[in-house]
Amino acid sequence: MKVVLGGYQKKWFLPEIAEKIKDVFLLLTYHCHLPLFYLQPMEPLKEMFGRAYYVKLAQAVSTVYNPFPVKTFLAEVCEPLATMSLNERMRHTSVVLQKHLPAQYQKTIGILNEVIPLMPGGYTNLVFPDYVSQFGTHDFKTSLKALHYFTRFGSSEFAIRTFLKMDFDRTIQEMYRWSEDENEHVRRLSSEGSRPRLPWSFKLDAVIQNPRHTQPILENLKQDESLYVRKSVANHINDFSKDSPDFVVKLVKSWDTAHPLTAWIVKRGCRSLFKQGDKKSLAAFNYTKDVQVAIANFKVTPKTVTIGGVLSFDFEITSHKKSTQKLMVDYRIHYVKKNGSLSPKVFKLKEIDLATGKSIHISKKQRFQDFTTRKHAAGKHRLEIMVNGEVVKSVAFQVRD
Numbered sequence: 001m002k003v004v005l006g007g008y009q010k011k012w013f014l015p016e017i018a019e020k021i022k023d024v025f026l027l028l029t030y031h032c033h034l035p036l037f038y039l040q041p042m043e044p045l046k047e048m049f050g051r052a053y054y055v056k057l058a059q060a061v062s063t064v065y066n067p068f069p070v071k072t073f074l075a076e077v078c079e080p081l082a083t084m085s086l087n088e089r090m091r092h093t094s095v096v097l098q099k100h101l102p103a104q105y106q107k108t109i110g111i112l113n114e115v116i117p118l119m120p121g122g123y124t125n126l127v128f129p130d131y132v133s134q135f136g137t138h139d140f141k142t143s144l145k146a147l148h149y150f151t152r153f154g155s156s157e158f159a160i161r162t163f164l165k166m167d168f169d170r171t172i173q174e175m176y177r178w179s180e181d182e183n184e185h186v187r188r189l190s191s192e193g194s195r196p197r198l199p200w201s202f203k204l205d206a207v208i209q210n211p212r213h214t215q216p217i218l219e220n221l222k223q224d225e226s227l228y229v230r231k232s233v234a235n236h237i238n239d240f241s242k243d244s245p246d247f248v249v250k251l252v253k254s255w256d257t258a259h260p261l262t263a264w265i266v267k268r269g270c271r272s273l274f275k276q277g278d279k280k281s282l283a284a285f286n287y288t289k290d291v292q293v294a295i296a297n298f299k300v301t302p303k304t305v306t307i308g309g310v311l312s313f314d315f316e317i318t319s320h321k322k323s324t325q326k327l328m329v330d331y332r333i334h335y336v337k338k339n340g341s342l343s344p345k346v347f348k349l350k351e352i353d354l355a356t357g358k359s360i361h362i363s364k365k366q367r368f369q370d371f372t373t374r375k376h377a378a379g380k381h382r383l384e385i386m387v388n389g390e391v392v393k394s395v396a397f398q399v400r401d
Contacts, residue, residue, distance in 0.1 A: 310366065
């Protein structure tokens with residue numbers, strides 16, 4: 001799958017896109033104060049940029065800037081919408097706005113500063129920072145100040161990357177100052193906007209090659225009280241783990257994981273390393289290195305699962321070590337792809353401190369349901385039980401149409 005944003009094209013795996021879609025929903029619920037269930041039966045996201053939105057936008061702009069040609073703007077901005085995607089509509093909005101706002105950039109930013117509080121909060125407010133990224137690269141000071149302000153009403157995470165690409169050192173220094181801002185949206189922007197592999201955007205090669213560029217930002221945010229901010233910091237660290245796992249381990253070892261907020265960030269940030277069974281990251285969280293357990297009464301039913309059906313499994317795990325073991329119990333399914341190759345996926349089961357001789361019973365059900373974004377294939381699959389990254393039990397089972 002390809003995602004296009006800001007003129008850059010990037011291939012993304014579905015889990016990364018799904019993670020970003022979650023962030024979009026969080027953005028909507030956070031700024032619009034809507035319970036998530038209101039969003040479940042919603043129209044396609046692109047319909048947020050529909051005629052009703054543009055009427056509100058035109059009215060708000062004309063309230064601040066009287067010469068704004070409301071009818072002409074509405075005709076031009078709405079005419080091609082049917083053939084446009086979500087992000088194409090956003091960019092189109094910026095272009096048409098620029099055509100009808102003053103030629104003096106600073107004057108236009110002053111107008112937009114007054115307009116944005118008049119608009120409903122949420123994803124559509126990304127138009128304002130997008131305008132800055134398209135028409136403000138010649139005026140760094142004014143543009144960065146605008147992004148600092150606009151992010152409070154939506155997010156400037158995509159727009160700021162244009163400036164990081166244009167002048168990395170100057171922009172990252174400003175973002176470091178943002179990490180100390182009193183506003184949580186600004187602090188979150190300092191982390192989210194500088195993520196090396198932000199979904200729906202281009203990679204920041206400078207940060208991928210040297211993660212120390214953004215480390216000072218993360219240091220300022222490692223005990224942030226805002227969950228909105230902490231989630232971004234964790235995702236930032238998870239991005240690092242894909243290219244610089246040793247750096248991640250060294251970083252988290254230097255942090256005080258006894259602090260609950262820092263521990264939350266580190267644990268979530270190391271999730272990909274944990275799933276891979278990375279010994280260094282597991283050791284950083286004091287998960288037992290020399291695991292001594294026994295698996296008993298392991299049952300898997302049925303032996304053959306029909307697509308759309310459910311696989312059930314349960315087992316007992318017993319500790320045979322003389323001291324208490326800190327265990328992370330996961331399971332991995334090797335899915336058969338249409339071409340016959342296997343695609344492993346790790347799922348969480350249990351985290352527990354298990355004393356010597358003690359046992360715990362674990363059961364789980366896994367549905368083999370087809371979705372638009374994921375199709376199952378018939379064939380021989382494999383289920384593995386993993387403890388602290390090591391496979392301790394494995395069994396094959398069949399999936400059929």
